[in-house]
Amino acid sequence: MTFNYGTVDQAFLDELCKITSEDRVSTSSALCEQHGTDESYHRSQAPDVVVFTLSTKEVSDVVKLCAAHNVPVIPYGTGTSLEGHVAALHGGVCIDVSQMTKIVEVRPEDLDVTVEAGVTRKTLNEYLRDTGLFFPIDPGADASLGGMTATRASGTNAVRYGTMRENVLTLTVVTPTGDIVKTASRAKKSAAGYDLTHLYIGAEGTLGIITEVTLRLYGIPEVINSAVCPFPDLESAVNMVISTIQVGIPIARIELLDENQMDAVNKYSKLDYAVSPTLFFEFHGSPNGVEEQIEQVKDIAEEFGGVDFQWAEKQEDRDRLWNARHNAYYAALTMRPGCKGVSSDACVPISRLAEAIIATKKEVDESSLYGTIVGHVGDGNYHTLFVFDPDNPDELAEAKRLNANIVERAIAMDGTCTGEHGIGHGKMKYLEREFGPEGLEIMRTLKKALDPNNIMNPGKIVAL
Amino acid sequence: MTFNYGTVDQAFLDELCKITSEDRVSTSSALCEQHGTDESYHRSQAPDVVVFTLSTKEVSDVVKLCAAHNVPVIPYGTGTSLEGHVAALHGGVCIDVSQMTKIVEVRPEDLDVTVEAGVTRKTLNEYLRDTGLFFPIDPGADASLGGMTATRASGTNAVRYGTMRENVLTLTVVTPTGDIVKTASRAKKSAAGYDLTHLYIGAEGTLGIITEVTLRLYGIPEVINSAVCPFPDLESAVNMVISTIQVGIPIARIELLDENQMDAVNKYSKLDYAVSPTLFFEFHGSPNGVEEQIEQVKDIAEEFGGVDFQWAEKQEDRDRLWNARHNAYYAALTMRPGCKGVSSDACVPISRLAEAIIATKKEVDESSLYGTIVGHVGDGNYHTLFVFDPDNPDELAEAKRLNANIVERAIAMDGTCTGEHGIGHGKMKYLEREFGPEGLEIMRTLKKALDPNNIMNPGKIVAL
Numbered sequence: 001m002t003f004n005y006g007t008v009d010q011a012f013l014d015e016l017c018k019i020t021s022e023d024r025v026s027t028s029s030a031l032c033e034q035h036g037t038d039e040s041y042h043r044s045q046a047p048d049v050v051v052f053t054l055s056t057k058e059v060s061d062v063v064k065l066c067a068a069h070n071v072p073v074i075p076y077g078t079g080t081s082l083e084g085h086v087a088a089l090h091g092g093v094c095i096d097v098s099q100m101t102k103i104v105e106v107r108p109e110d111l112d113v114t115v116e117a118g119v120t121r122k123t124l125n126e127y128l129r130d131t132g133l134f135f136p137i138d139p140g141a142d143a144s145l146g147g148m149t150a151t152r153a154s155g156t157n158a159v160r161y162g163t164m165r166e167n168v169l170t171l172t173v174v175t176p177t178g179d180i181v182k183t184a185s186r187a188k189k190s191a192a193g194y195d196l197t198h199l200y201i202g203a204e205g206t207l208g209i210i211t212e213v214t215l216r217l218y219g220i221p222e223v224i225n226s227a228v229c230p231f232p233d234l235e236s237a238v239n240m241v242i243s244t245i246q247v248g249i250p251i252a253r254i255e256l257l258d259e260n261q262m263d264a265v266n267k268y269s270k271l272d273y274a275v276s277p278t279l280f281f282e283f284h285g286s287p288n289g290v291e292e293q294i295e296q297v298k299d300i301a302e303e304f305g306g307v308d309f310q311w312a313e314k315q316e317d318r319d320r321l322w323n324a325r326h327n328a329y330y331a332a333l334t335m336r337p338g339c340k341g342v343s344s345d346a347c348v349p350i351s352r353l354a355e356a357i358i359a360t361k362k363e364v365d366e367s368s369l370y371g372t373i374v375g376h377v378g379d380g381n382y383h384t385l386f387v388f389d390p391d392n393p394d395e396l397a398e399a400k401r402l403n404a405n406i407v408e409r410a411i412a413m414d415g416t417c418t419g420e421h422g423i424g425h426g427k428m429k430y431l432e433r434e435f436g437p438e439g440l441e442i443m444r445t446l447k448k449a450l451d452p453n454n455i456m457n458p459g460k461i462v463a464l
Numbered sequence: 465m466t467f468n469y470g471t472v473d474q475a476f477l478d479e480l481c482k483i484t485s486e487d488r489v490s491t492s493s494a495l496c497e498q499h500g501t502d503e504s505y506h507r508s509q510a511p512d513v514v515v516f517t518l519s520t521k522e523v524s525d526v527v528k529l530c531a532a533h534n535v536p537v538i539p540y541g542t543g544t545s546l547e548g549h550v551a552a553l554h555g556g557v558c559i560d561v562s563q564m565t566k567i568v569e570v571r572p573e574d575l576d577v578t579v580e581a582g583v584t585r586k587t588l589n590e591y592l593r594d595t596g597l598f599f600p601i602d603p604g605a606d607a608s609l610g611g612m613t614a615t616r617a618s619g620t621n622a623v624r625y626g627t628m629r630e631n632v633l634t635l636t637v638v639t640p641t642g643d644i645v646k647t648a649s650r651a652k653k654s655a656a657g658y659d660l661t662h663l664y665i666g667a668e669g670t671l672g673i674i675t676e677v678t679l680r681l682y683g684i685p686e687v688i689n690s691a692v693c694p695f696p697d698l699e700s701a702v703n704m705v706i707s708t709i710q711v712g713i714p715i716a717r718i719e720l721l722d723e724n725q726m727d728a729v730n731k732y733s734k735l736d737y738a739v740s741p742t743l744f745f746e747f748h749g750s751p752n753g754v755e756e757q758i759e760q761v762k763d764i765a766e767e768f769g770g771v772d773f774q775w776a777e778k779q780e781d782r783d784r785l786w787n788a789r790h791n792a793y794y795a796a797l798t799m800r801p802g803c804k805g806v807s808s809d810a811c812v813p814i815s816r817l818a819e820a821i822i823a824t825k826k827e828v829d830e831s832s833l834y835g836t837i838v839g840h841v842g843d844g845n846y847h848t849l850f851v852f853d854p855d856n857p858d859e860l861a862e863a864k865r866l867n868a869n870i871v872e873r874a875i876a877m878d879g880t881c882t883g884e885h886g887i888g889h890g891k892m893k894y895l896e897r898e899f900g901p902e903g904l905e906i907m908r909t910l911k912k913a914l915d916p917n918n919i920m921n922p923g924k925i926v927a928l
């Protein structure tokens with residue numbers, strides 16, 4: 001289907017300024033260009049205008065204006081996604097919520113918090129510091145919580161705490177007609193009708209814009225202990241992870257970095273870890289609980305040749321360790337200055353993880369392209385970062401070929417093409433492969449029903 | 465809107481028999497009557513025919529036949545729901561999946577299992593016994609796992625393990641056109657497109673029929689310890705629960721029964737617990753972990769006057785304790801032989817739980833009707849069971865009045881009208897109250913888009 005979108009002319013811009021204010025509406029080409037791109041290799045596609053909203057009401061009014069003129073709407077948080085989610089494929093209005101940074105209410109007695117969509121994960125945790133509570137979901141970037149919800153993000157803590165899917169209680173969403181909807185109550189569980197909250201988590205702004213998020217919080221554990229341990233080879237490291245998960249140890253983080261990634265991390269973060277396949281661990285709990293977990297994990301690691309544990313118990317030491325891990329993507333990119341990255345994001349059932357990673361590693365080693373492997377392996381999720389020269393089309397083609405193989409392998413193992421990055425427009429072709437024509441048709445039906453004019457982030461997830 | 469449904473005539477029945485077999489198609493009025501009713505007070509509305517399917521393919525073929533003739537389809541598992549979910553409001557075909565009892569595959573190495581929709585929770589756990597794994601979700605009834613998914617059920621273990629919402633990995637669903645859809649891969653997490661799995665969890669068969677369910681499993685804890693402890697009054701018992709949750713103790717079960725319910729349980733299960741507000745506890749973990757939890761819980765309980773803990777460590781003792789708890793609904797019903805029950809199902813943020821329960825208790829005490837309170841209080845979810853004489857319309861009216869007050873109070877506290885029973889046709893009027901007209905309109909849009917002829921369990925959740 002083709003859609004005849006309206007144009008963003010001066011009269012339209014005047015209306016936008018009336019809803020917000022002149023200094024929050026910009027058509028500057030640099031700003032628009034920047035808002036049309038994310039942290040990936042996908043080329044920028046600039047919106048016609050960027051508007052910085054300050055409230056749910058303003059978002060609603062902007063969307064109503066866009067709906068009346070049939071103008072596309074692209075939500076924008078921090079622009080840190082990786083599949084072209086923010087590219088304005090058909091122009092239109094980019095609604096930047098990064099100034100919606102109110103922490104609406106912290107409710108320690110209910111272990112939850114309501115924030116505006118522009119609050120980032122680090123800002124929230126800084127704000128919470130004195131309450132003894134924290135929010136665990138941590139993608140590499142300091143992303144906005146609205147964007148993290150929209151892409152169903154996760155990170156290193158997901159193995160224990162789940163992803164955004166498990167940690168959003170309720171949302172405020174502006175629909176494609178500008179209606180404001182609350183998707184659920186704050187009750188911890190509910191059987192009341194269709195699950196509107198999960199309808200919008202991971203919908204990438206294609207069904208509406210998230211303006212407020214209510215999240216579960218957790219008590220900061222009494223004891224936190226982190227460690228790094230090198231392994232003789234990749235297979236041993238992965239098999240150690242599989243055993244840990246299968247035994248049911250409630251580990252908080254268990255992350256894999258291959259030798260290339262360790263080399264990059266050492267250089268980027270000025271560290272001197274061994275350059276071999278390595279696991280990063282974190283344990284949360286009571287003093288006894290953590291001690292028990294550590295004993296069990298050390299026993300399993302030893303079976304697989306992992307004996308040289310380096311421990312970090314003090315907060316600053318742990319922060320250094322995990323900052324290095326979170327910066328893995330940026331570290332890999334700086335190994336070839338001026339280059340860009342393609343990050344795969346396969347996630348497979350844990351029993352197939354060794355097979356998936358070993359096959360991937362073999363292909364990376366055989367390729368002329370530089371690549372690293374890093375993964376949230378406790379969940380069966382791993383990334384291969386291919387670093388390519390944007391001026392060399394052969395390199396991008398090679399990265400895409402390898403990425404396609406990774407996806408095919410994951411789907412053949414009853415896994416998914418994306419564990420946490422989302423579909424954007426970069427992975428649309430894999431969605432039918434994963435869900436079959438019947439599954440894709442249901443997604444298309446949902447999109448058509450809820451956004452019949454295809455104005456919400458058009459060209460992402462499903463084509464109409 | 466009105467829908468002109470097709471009639472179930474002899475030619476249609478012949479087609480049904482061809483798809484299945486003659487002995488699995490029944491129009492017996494007793495059988496149809498029984499399939500039109502659940503365990504609640506809602507009156508039976510019999511389907512025209514009941515068909516017992518044996519496979520996803522058969523379900524698909526039956527649905528295709530119904531779609532071709534515009535005949536309503538009502539899925540049926542064990543008939544243990546509580547809001548008239550299985551009532552054939554517009555006649556039609558009841559698809560009974562209770563003979564679809566294959567355990568398709570247990571995958572201990574992935575901690576998951578795939579079952580056909582008719583497998584019940586107890587059957588699954590018996591089957592799993594030798595694997596060292598279990599499935600924790602446990603509504604009172606021994607319900608089918610397809611039905612539990614369709615109603616987003618939970619039970620006593622939800623405080624630690626979550627509800628069906630958190631424990632279904634993927635589903636096989638037959639859509640209103642008879643298509644067979646797999647809603648997700650088996651990957652532990654995914655950011656691939658719209659969340660089809662959560663679209664069908666809790667949809668009560670109104671968007672399609674669930675024929676297979678893949679569930680997360682958990683290792684049977686090394687140590688399990690249960691206890692019962694009476695409290696001086698209801699408020700103390702509830703406040704004890706609130707403190708336990710707020711401190712973050714990873715308790716597996718924490719259940720409240722008021723003095724009326726304890727009296728009923730004692731009589732029904734031939735026990736001699738104290739007839740006062742009582743908490744039932746269960747602790748899961750390592751020896752040290754359970755010991756830590758117990759120490760903390762005993763300290764908190766003592767603050768609120770709960771000191772007389774009765775422990776049950778042996779499996780048979782624990783089973784006796786939890787069977788008594790699971791039979792609470794039946795126990796209350798037998799306090800007035802020949803009577804029926806109305807069960808409220810409010811769920812509120814934990815900080816409001818004491819207020820909600822105390823206000824409810826006051827109303828029960830002031831009413832002429834016999835009622836008990838029992839709750840999954842760790843989640844903020846509690847039931848009031850009103851036992852009424854079905855021949856006395858005043859009593860049903862009184863039960864409905866009290867139930868309406870409970871719902872209004874829960875919604876005013878940012879809670880929900882149903883924590884785990886679902887909407888069926890019994891709670892439809894509360895759905896708009898809870899979600900507002902905008903939220904309800906989205907639900908209606910989903911239903912219209914996915915089932916435009918309104919053949920799937922029509923008249924439940926939303927009216928078209």
